[in-house]
Amino acid sequence: MRFLPHTNRDRISMLESMNMDSMSDLFTDIPREFHLEEGDLNLPDALSEAGIVRKFTQAAEKNSHMGHHHCFLGGGTYDHFVPAVVDYVISRGEFLTAYTPYQPEISQGTLQTLFEFQTMIARLTGMDVSNASMYEAATATAEAALMARRITRKSKVIMAASVNPRYRAVTQNYLSRLPGEYVEVNMDGFATNVDKLIAGIDETTACVIVQYPDFYGSVYDLAALRAACDTAKCLMVIAFSDPTAFALIQSPGECGADIAVGSGQSLGIPMGFGGPHLGLLTCKQKYVRQMPGRVCGMTTDADGKRGFVLTLATREQHIRREKATSNICSNQGLMCTAAATYMTLMGDESLKTVATRSAAALHRLVSQLPKHVQAAQGARFHETVLSFENQQKRDLFLLEARKQDIFAGIPLEQLDDTMDARHLLVATTEMIEDADIQKYLTALEVIA
Amino acid sequence: MSQTSYSAVSGIQHEEALLFEHAHEAAKSISLPGVEGDISPELQAFSRQEAAQIPGLSEPETVRHFVRMSQWNHSIETGFYPLGSCTMKYNPRVNEQVVRLPGLADIHPDQPIDSVQGVLELLYELQTWLCELAGFSDITLQPAAGAQGEITGLMMIRACLDARGEQHRKKVLVPDSAHGTNPASAALCGMHCVALKSRPDGRIDLDELKKHLDGDVAALMMTNPNTAGAFESDIKEICQLVHDAGGLVYGDGANLNALVGVARPGDMGIDCLHINVHKTFSTPHGGGGPGAGPVVVNEILAPYLPVPRIVKEGDVYRIETHDEQSCGTVLGSLGQVGVLLRAHAYIAAFGRNHLHKIAQDAVLNANYVLHRLKGAYHVPFEGLCKHECLLTDEYQNKHGVKTLDIAKQLIDLGFHPMTIYFPLIVHGAMLIEPTETESKTTLDSFCDAMLDIAAQCEAGDTQVLHDAPVKPFRRRLDETQAARKPVLVWQK
Numbered sequence: 001m002r003f004l005p006h007t008n009r010d011r012i013s014m015l016e017s018m019n020m021d022s023m024s025d026l027f028t029d030i031p032r033e034f035h036l037e038e039g040d041l042n043l044p045d046a047l048s049e050a051g052i053v054r055k056f057t058q059a060a061e062k063n064s065h066m067g068h069h070h071c072f073l074g075g076g077t078y079d080h081f082v083p084a085v086v087d088y089v090i091s092r093g094e095f096l097t098a099y100t101p102y103q104p105e106i107s108q109g110t111l112q113t114l115f116e117f118q119t120m121i122a123r124l125t126g127m128d129v130s131n132a133s134m135y136e137a138a139t140a141t142a143e144a145a146l147m148a149r150r151i152t153r154k155s156k157v158i159m160a161a162s163v164n165p166r167y168r169a170v171t172q173n174y175l176s177r178l179p180g181e182y183v184e185v186n187m188d189g190f191a192t193n194v195d196k197l198i199a200g201i202d203e204t205t206a207c208v209i210v211q212y213p214d215f216y217g218s219v220y221d222l223a224a225l226r227a228a229c230d231t232a233k234c235l236m237v238i239a240f241s242d243p244t245a246f247a248l249i250q251s252p253g254e255c256g257a258d259i260a261v262g263s264g265q266s267l268g269i270p271m272g273f274g275g276p277h278l279g280l281l282t283c284k285q286k287y288v289r290q291m292p293g294r295v296c297g298m299t300t301d302a303d304g305k306r307g308f309v310l311t312l313a314t315r316e317q318h319i320r321r322e323k324a325t326s327n328i329c330s331n332q333g334l335m336c337t338a339a340a341t342y343m344t345l346m347g348d349e350s351l352k353t354v355a356t357r358s359a360a361a362l363h364r365l366v367s368q369l370p371k372h373v374q375a376a377q378g379a380r381f382h383e384t385v386l387s388f389e390n391q392q393k394r395d396l397f398l399l400e401a402r403k404q405d406i407f408a409g410i411p412l413e414q415l416d417d418t419m420d421a422r423h424l425l426v427a428t429t430e431m432i433e434d435a436d437i438q439k440y441l442t443a444l445e446v447i448a
Numbered sequence: 449m450s451q452t453s454y455s456a457v458s459g460i461q462h463e464e465a466l467l468f469e470h471a472h473e474a475a476k477s478i479s480l481p482g483v484e485g486d487i488s489p490e491l492q493a494f495s496r497q498e499a500a501q502i503p504g505l506s507e508p509e510t511v512r513h514f515v516r517m518s519q520w521n522h523s524i525e526t527g528f529y530p531l532g533s534c535t536m537k538y539n540p541r542v543n544e545q546v547v548r549l550p551g552l553a554d555i556h557p558d559q560p561i562d563s564v565q566g567v568l569e570l571l572y573e574l575q576t577w578l579c580e581l582a583g584f585s586d587i588t589l590q591p592a593a594g595a596q597g598e599i600t601g602l603m604m605i606r607a608c609l610d611a612r613g614e615q616h617r618k619k620v621l622v623p624d625s626a627h628g629t630n631p632a633s634a635a636l637c638g639m640h641c642v643a644l645k646s647r648p649d650g651r652i653d654l655d656e657l658k659k660h661l662d663g664d665v666a667a668l669m670m671t672n673p674n675t676a677g678a679f680e681s682d683i684k685e686i687c688q689l690v691h692d693a694g695g696l697v698y699g700d701g702a703n704l705n706a707l708v709g710v711a712r713p714g715d716m717g718i719d720c721l722h723i724n725v726h727k728t729f730s731t732p733h734g735g736g737g738p739g740a741g742p743v744v745v746n747e748i749l750a751p752y753l754p755v756p757r758i759v760k761e762g763d764v765y766r767i768e769t770h771d772e773q774s775c776g777t778v779l780g781s782l783g784q785v786g787v788l789l790r791a792h793a794y795i796a797a798f799g800r801n802h803l804h805k806i807a808q809d810a811v812l813n814a815n816y817v818l819h820r821l822k823g824a825y826h827v828p829f830e831g832l833c834k835h836e837c838l839l840t841d842e843y844q845n846k847h848g849v850k851t852l853d854i855a856k857q858l859i860d861l862g863f864h865p866m867t868i869y870f871p872l873i874v875h876g877a878m879l880i881e882p883t884e885t886e887s888k889t890t891l892d893s894f895c896d897a898m899l900d901i902a903a904q905c906e907a908g909d910t911q912v913l914h915d916a917p918v919k920p921f922r923r924r925l926d927e928t929q930a931a932r933k934p935v936l937v938w939q940k
Contacts, residue, residue: 001797001798001802001805002797003537003538003540003730003797003884003885004805004806004809004884004885005885005886005887005888006809006812006887006888010887010888011809011812013888014812014813014816014888015812017816017819018815018816018819023808023812026808026811026812026815026832027710027711027811028832029678029679029681029831029832029834030679030681030707030710030711031681031683031684033684034711034712034715034716035710035711036709036710036711036712036804038801038804039800039801041580041581041709041800041803042580042800043577043580043581043795043799043800043803044796044799044800045799045800045801046796046797046798046799046800046801046802047796047797047799049542049797051796052542052546052793052796052797053542053545053546055796056546056547056549056552056570056789056793057546057549057551058566059551059552059566059567059569059570060546060549060550060551060552060566060567061551061566062551062565062566062569063551063552063555063559063563063564063565063566063567064555064559064563064564065550065551065553065554065555066550066554066555066556067550067554071556073556073558073559075558076780077556077557077558077781079556081480081481083478083507085507085510085511087548088511089511089514089515089518090734091544092514092515092518093523093524093525093526094518094519094521094523094525094526095514095518095521095523095734095735096523096525096539096544096732096734097523097524097525097539097732097733097734098521098522098523098524098733098734098735099524099529099531099534099536099733099735099736099864100733100735100736101735101736103522103855103859103864103865104922104925104927105856105859105917105920105921105922105923105924105925106520106521106522106859106864106917106920106921107520107521107522107735108517108520108521108921108922109517109518109519109520109521110521110735110736112464112466112517112520113514113517113735114735115466115936115937115938116466116467116468116938118936118937119468119937119938120467120500120502122936122937123500123501123502123937124500124502126500128937129936129937130936130937132736133737135592135593135596135737135738135779135784136592136779136780136781137780138777138779138780139592139596139778139779139780146636164780166777166780166781167780169776169777170777170778170779170780172776173603173775173776173777173778174636176776177603177606177636177637177638178636178638179638219490219491219494246496246500247496247500247502248487248491248495248496249491249494249495249496250494250495250496250497251496251500254496254497270553270554270786271553271554271555271556271557272547272552272553272555272785272786273552273555273556273557273564273567273781273782273785274557274780274781274782274783274785275592275738275779275781275782275783275784275785275786275787276592276737276738276784276785276786276787277781288934288936294736295934295936296936297930297931297934297935297936298930298935298936298938299925299926299927299929299930299935300925300926300929301922301923301924301925301926302923302924302925302926303923305922305923307922307925308925309925309927309930311927311930311931311934311936312931312934313931314931322631322632322634322635322640322641323635324628324632324635326632326636327595327596327598327599327629327632327633327635327636328593328595328596329593329594329595329628329629330593330594330595330736330737330738330739331736331737332734332736332737332738333733333734333735333736333737333738334732334734334735334736334737334738335734335737335738336735336736337514337734337735340514341510341514343502344467344502344503344504344505344510344513344514345478345504345505345507345510346478346502346504347502347503347504347505348499348500348501348502348503348504349504350478350480350504351500351502352499353480353482354480354482356487357480357481357482357483357484358482359487359488359491360482360483360484360485360486360487361482361483361485362488363485363486363487363488363491364483364485366488367488378490379488379490379491379493379494380488380490380491381491398560402560407556407559407560407563410558414558415558417770428483429482430480430481430482430483431481431482432482432483433481433482433483434483437483
């Protein structure tokens with residue numbers, strides 16, 4: 001077996017050194033009745049390396065990928081350009097095959113990268129600090145709600161229904177076995193109505209969670225909500241699904257967020273059918289000791305040289321056990337490295353180009369829509385909702401678009417079953433060219 | 449010019465400034481596609497006022513920056529990594545190649561279902577394999593990590609007990625040797641933990657267990673082999689006792705590498721088990737993640753699996769998003785798909801004919817290391833170990849040397865230290881897990897290093913141990929300072 005270095009002679013000599021006759025002598029502590037015989041398992045025979053490549057290639061060919069298709073799909077996962085350097089850096093064995101940096105002297109590569117990642121994420125989101133990442137956006141949102149409860153020692157969590165339904169589902173689920181209220185506030189017009197949220201705040205409220213830009217791509221003013229949270233001494237939590245937005249529009253920090261969480265997938269990470277992605281968690285400096293997850297800090301070594309370590313471990317479960325701030329004990333380390341590499345390559349200027357072109361593509365599409373398709377009103381970043389007369393027309397259009405190799409949008413009811421089946425959630429990125437928009441518009445003619 | 453203005457540290461290793469300290473305005477070399485047009489006037493009203501201050505480097509500078517930093521890392525590709533409980537084994541390169549196929553990497557999770565049948569087929573097949581090799585009937589691939597597998601398993605146990613009308617059962621029994629995530633996960637699930645004191649041989653004490661088994665018990669969470677590397681030989685009786693008391697048994701699959709292909713936790717009475725595919729099935733640790741923690745369950749818990757689930761109807765795969773009995777949704781996607789696909793490739797490479805060799809060689813290597821070191825180091829629990837062996841610093845304490853010193857000296861000798869000070873049930877723990885992908889030459893070299901350290905202690909030649917490490921890029925780092933005044937972002 002190609003991954004096992006021992007020869008049979010090695011095995012025999014090692015067994016003999018321990019006065020053992022066979023491999024089964026190593027397993028006498030497992031009761032006999034549980035021992036499997038060779039071949040007991042109903043698994044296929046081993047594949048050669050060539051066989052694995054062939055099998056995966058054939059499976060991959062059954063999928064339609066974005067090398068051949070134009071992606072107008074969003075909903076939390078976006079088809080942004082990933083420079084080749086990003087995958088090169090995360091393919092290096094020293095990053096790829098390293099463990100969590102618990103021995104800092106021989107993990108400074110991972111640690112300095114994490115420190116740079118934290119700094120860039122804090123700057124992009126306009127927040128004071130970032131942790132060293134969460135699994136992904138939905139669990140990060142749930143952790144933000146728990147964090148707000150710890151900080152305020154209040155229990156009610158108010159969630160705007162214009163937050164991604166998956167973030168809501170996971171948050172609701174995480175909170176459902178714990179004491180305290182969880183309330184979702186319905187919205188209208190594929191946008192976020194801040195007044196409705198403010199009306200729900202009371203003295204028991206720990207936080208209000210909004211998404212910005214919201215699930216429908218709407219960008220809106222949060223000043224009134226910030227003021228209401230100050231009055232009620234509760235936290236404003238902002239969730240986001242594409243942080244490239246904040247190279248262009250007001251950041252969560254500028255909007256006054258206490259905690260901002262979301263997905264970092266757009267920062268150089270392939271869509272990969274949903275994972276692994278990157279969860280981000282940022283907050284104000286004064287809340288760092290209530291943050292969940294790993295965090296990297298700067299310090300000095302025995303010679304006084306600058307170095308980095310994982311820190312604030314007293315929040316974590318291996319020390320605090322059931323009183324820990326979270327049960328999370330890993331991060332998305334390699335995805336942080338990818339995001340750090342991506343942001344380093346891009347800088348302010350190219351990040352802003354990504355955001356601007358993503359938004360410009362949407363504007364160009366929406367401003368040319370035929371009368372029989374309605375786009376949601378108000379400011380949108382790079383995502384919006386298109387509404388059709390009925391499901392039949394929408395689905396006819398989707399089929400026509402598929403013929404042109406366009407994935408034209410996500411039927412909204414697939415993500416949120418309270419919705420009528422006549423809407424599409426549509427997103428654009430810098431990967432969408434003028435010609436793709438023209439094709440999209442042409443496909444719409446089929447239902448004219 | 450003074451010496452310090454050059455970056456070379458030793459030979460080919462270099463100092464590398466923080467990105468933010470690279471002084472010059474770098475030329476931008478990214479060319480981007482897309483629409484060069486106006487954004488909407490409505491959006492313009494929300495423009496960011498001050499730039500984020502992401503510096504940006506040219507492509508050659510970016511590559512050099514990160515490659516230099518990479519060279520400060522120990523990794524499984526560059527050296528031995530005997531971290532107990534972490535299963536740091538070789539990560540096959542072919543797995544990296546296949547997950548990067550555009551048809552697997554460049555697909556959106558909400559594409560039409562008929563356009564993603566290939567990836568669903570691979571994931572579904574992985575589901576059947578994991579159930580088969582662990583001895584269970586059903587599975588969720590959703591949990592993003594082992595710790596999330598724990599909370600997911602407990603959510604299912606909660607849902608099952610609630611369906612039985614036993615909402616009052618909230619006590620989770622956890623051996624005192626357990627991973628710290630176990631009690632943290634229980635707390636997150638609205639349950640509370642009671643620690644079970646281990647027997648003198650490190651195993652679960654049946655009398656102690658019986659004492660705590662009452663009508664409030666929801667579950668026992670156990671790791672088998674346990675965190676001391678010992679197999680819980682009373683496993684069948686343990687599970688029976690818990691079941692008789694109306695509770696369920698959660699298995700922490702962190703140590704599945706000791707059993708894979710040799711025995712199945714599901715056959716032993718465990719009701720559900722998370723599988724750390726980044727351990728047993730060799731997906732790269734990536735400096736802390738991503739991992740994946742699928743949970744396998746028996747028929748009792750299967751109705752409560754999370755949604756979404758992959759369902760096969762005839763030859764067609766679809767995704768089921770609704771189920772009244774489900775414990776809910778635990779992640780915003782089907783799982784850490786790229787990680788799961790690597791695990792698929794790893795299992796495929798072994799197949800039915802070789803899978804048991806993983807556990808056999810892993811257990812052989814751990815016992816061999818134990819055998820070579822047991823005279824020189826204190827062995828708290830006698831007998832066979834499984835995939836990892838536990839030592840302590842008791843003999844070295846007499847010479848003023850602690851586990852931490854031994855660990856740091858190993859760094860100077862070219863090895864990553866073992867897991868230290870875990871499990872908590874012994875003083876000065878050193879938990880060594882060699883895995884099956886290390887050669888006898890590497891094991892002997894590591895054992896020689898450990899024996900040299902023990903001999904240095906006996907000879908009273910201990911200063912070098914206290915000073916270690918002196919060879920790596922940085923020496924011992926001040927963790928107290930880091931925690932007292934945390935500096936988490938760069939400021940000039």
